Amino acid sequence: ESGDRKLGIALLGLGDYATHQLAPALQETKHARLTGIVTGSPEKVPTWQEKYAIPDGNVYNYDNFDEIADNKDIDIVYVVTPTGLHDEFSIRAAKAGKHVISEKPMAPTVEDCTRMIEAAEKNDVTLQIGYRLHWEPYNLRLIEAMKTKEFGDWKSISATNASRMTNFTGLNKWRIGKELGIQGALYDLGVYCVQGQLYSAQARPLRVTANHSTERKDIFTEVPETYEWELEFEGGRKAAGMASYGKSGNWLKVETDQGMIELSPVYGYGGQKGSTPEGPMDFPHVNQQALQIDGQALAILKGEASKVPGEMGRRDIRVIRGIMEAADAGKPYEF
Numbered sequence: 001e002s003g004d005r006k007l008g009i010a011l012l013g014l015g016d017y018a019t020h021q022l023a024p025a026l027q028e029t030k031h032a033r034l035t036g037i038v039t040g041s042p043e044k045v046p047t048w049q050e051k052y053a054i055p056d057g058n059v060y061n062y063d064n065f066d067e068i069a070d071n072k073d074i075d076i077v078y079v080v081t082p083t084g085l086h087d088e089f090s091i092r093a094a095k096a097g098k099h100v101i102s103e104k105p106m107a108p109t110v111e112d113c114t115r116m117i118e119a120a121e122k123n124d125v126t127l128q129i130g131y132r133l134h135w136e137p138y139n140l141r142l143i144e145a146m147k148t149k150e151f152g153d154w155k156s157i158s159a160t161n162a163s164r165m166t167n168f169t170g171l172n173k174w175r176i177g178k179e180l181g182i183q184g185a186l187y188d189l190g191v192y193c194v195q196g197q198l199y200s201a202q203a204r205p206l207r208v209t210a211n212h213s214t215e216r217k218d219i220f221t222e223v224p225e226t227y228e229w230e231l232e233f234e235g236g237r238k239a240a241g242m243a244s245y246g247k248s249g250n251w252l253k254v255e256t257d258q259g260m261i262e263l264s265p266v267y268g269y270g271g272q273k274g275s276t277p278e279g280p281m282d283f284p285h286v287n288q289q290a291l292q293i294d295g296q297a298l299a300i301l302k303g304e305a306s307k308v309p310g311e312m313g314r315r316d317i318r319v320i321r322g323i324m325e326a327a328d329a330g331k332p333y334e335f
């Protein structure tokens with residue numbers, strides 16, 4: 001049975017998320033295991049090798065990374081760099097014949113996403129996005145209810161992902177700069193709202209209106225601190241969104257024919273709370289990253305379609321770019 005084999009994963013970009021979430025999660029996965037690392041920081045290598053028993057032959061840097069093509073221990077490269085570098089590394093991984101998981105948000109532009117998708121197709125590998133909430137029970141409950149129209153159709157949606165960021169030193173700087181191609185909180189946090197809005201609506205938006213604002217102008221010199229937007233769907237129904245590094249809020253609320261489905265908090269690694277018109281939800285804590293990677297590995301092993309393919313990542317970037325356009329132009333953007 002193909003499902004019994006563990007796929008080998010190399011993490012590429014050993015920053016905060018790879019170190020504190022993905023590597024530990026890979027100690028719990030049933031269908032994948034951490035077999036390699038790719039890093040631009042040689043000083044990180046000894047600790048990783050020791051902690052995770054990674055042999056010398058499975059350690060790469062950004063110059064010799066393409067040699068990974070010859071490494072049978074590695075089936076998947078998981079790209080965990082700043083967002084503006086996902087495309088370059090994902091394409092190199094695909095060309096090396098490895099399956100690719102790219103972290104969210106997929107890439108700065110729709111064109112970048114398309115190049116990633118085409119590289120995967122051309123090299124006959126899969127491309128998936130690190131959308132961990134597709135394995136989180138509270139979000140799954142909402143998705144199921146919206147797919148089956150269990151509480152009727154939806155009337156309005158509200159999604160906010162905002163937290164006041166105060167540490168802008170070191171590597172975190174890429175998040176509020178323009179250089180690595182993204183637009184601050186709108187990409188980093190807003191992609192969760194866009195995801196939530198779309199898996200609630202179960203449809204694509206027709207147009208968007210948006211604005212951006214910056215309270216701490218001394219810090220946010222390159223990208224806005226806050227974006228607010230409203231997606232409009234068929235029938236004039238609307239989904240409000242907000243992403244901010246200055247405000248706070250963490251929710252996804254859907255008004256249905258039969259009452260509210262409300263998740264708050266909703267986007268974290270745990271601690272979700274929520275209710276449906278039937279009452280409170282109550283699910284046990286899960287390791288989202290472990291379930292996500294297992295789900296992604298199983299899709300590969302079984303040759304099944306991914307729940308979180310590159311096309312979904314690109315769909316979301318298209319919405320994010322629309323939000324940017326609408327905010328800059330001060331008028332609706334038509335998709």
Ligand code: NDP
Pocket residue numbers: 012013014015016017018038039040041044080081082083085103104105130131132171172174188
């Ligand atoms: P960090 O800044 O902590 O780490 C990024 C790592 O990328 C660095 O440590 C470095 O690793 C590598 N890197 C390669 N080139 C560069 C460069 N030019 N500048 C900076 N770093 C570089 O970021 P995070 O780990 O927080 O985020 C990484 C990605 O994961 C992002 O796309 C982010 O959106 C996503 N993410 C997803 C989360 C989720 O819940 N799904 C949560 C947090 C982040 P090295 O030194 O090994 O080369």
